[in-house]
Amino acid sequence: MGNLTASASLGLDAFEGAPIELRPFASEDDLQEVxxxxxxxxxxxxxxxxxxxxxxxEALLRNGDITVRGFVRAIAxxxxxxSLFFDGNSQxxxxxxxxxxxxxRAPHDQAEIRAHVSLYNDQGYAAExxxxxxxxxYIDNFGEATVPFPRSIRSQAGIKNEGFNRMFSLLRGPATSDLGKGAKLISSLAANTATPIKALAKGNSTYGNLGKSFKIAFASSQSAARLKRVSQQTVVVTFAQMSQAVQNIHKSGGKISSITELAS
Structure with missing residues (x-):
């Protein structure tokens, strides 16, 4: 009988998420751990x-009718x-x-976010x-039997160094949940700047892209006399204004479709 692969370390592995694999003929205890x-x-x-x-x-996984990848799909x-991560959240x-x-891992850049926004808008939740x-x-890193884990905390091929900072920004600690509504990376991805783990000290130099302007395109819903109208709008902001602008759009019920850097 095979055993479950997992780290018993309570140090860095607890934060990283050591790989856990469901092997053939796993015991019920192994299955429950997966x-x-x-x-x-x-x-x-x-x-x-x-x-x-x-x-x-869970029963399908226990009976071998689906793999771990299939179980991950069922959850997502x-x-x-x-209800946890789509309803009430921004795209x-x-x-x-x-x-x-x-x-x-965290998204690599604004292009990845934009591609997935377009995919969701065109094909819907399941396709996303x-x-x-x-x-x-996914297949190359986890296959059919390994539970996904925060792999960009470790050095791996295909993940940029900036992925470390961005993943730390999303993780924030092994006991922290993801119920926060605000996007964590929207500004740094749009501006293609580094994601700081600590706030910059006063007087510190800013990144070159912070002086640029960005166009936010969004759909705004307006209700009038029982007629709900959706209008496409754009707003131009600086990097410093972006976070507040995004929050204002979401609070008013708008949905952002793209953020584009404007030529100098």
Whole structure:
């Protein structure tokens, strides 16, 4: 009988998320460890009640009818995941969490975010989730049997050095949940700047891109005399103004479709 691969370390591995693999002929204890790890990773450390568990998907995994990848898909496609990370969240926050939960890394750049915003708008929720699970990146790193983990905390091929800072910004600690509504990386991704872990000291030099301007395109919903109209709008902001502008758009019910750097 095979055993579950997991680290017992309480040090850095606890923060990194050591790989956990479901091997053939695993015991029930091994299976439960995989299930717990999958919930923890895909639901971003959010505590769930026993009656919220996906019992049908767990049974399919136990019987060998789906793989760990299939179980991860079931969680991410569930009403539970949608209620936690899609309903009430901005598209940007939803997408950056999909990268973290399913691929174990932060988005590389604004182009990745823009591509997934376009995919969701054109094909919907299920297609957005499936795009991570069906891609070569997922298969190459996790295959069918390994629970996703925060891999960009470690040096790996294909992940830029900036991925370390961005993943730390999303993780914030092994016991912290992902229930926060605000996107964490929207400004640094749009400006293509480094993501600081600590605030810059007063008088410190700023990054070159911080002096540039950006155009935010968004759909704004307006209700008048029972007629709900959706209008496409744009606003031009500086980097310093971007975070507040994004918050204002989300608070007013708008949905951002793109953020574009303007030529100097």
């Amino acid at each position: 299930i717990r790890a999958a919930y923890r990773q895909v639901l971003g450390n959010v505590h769930i009640l026993a009656n919220a568990r996906l019992e049908s998907a 496609q569930s009403e539970l995941y949608s 940007y926050r939803f997408i950056e969490l999909n990268f973290k939960h399913i691929l174990g 989730i499936n795009s991570y699970l069906d891609g070569n990146e």
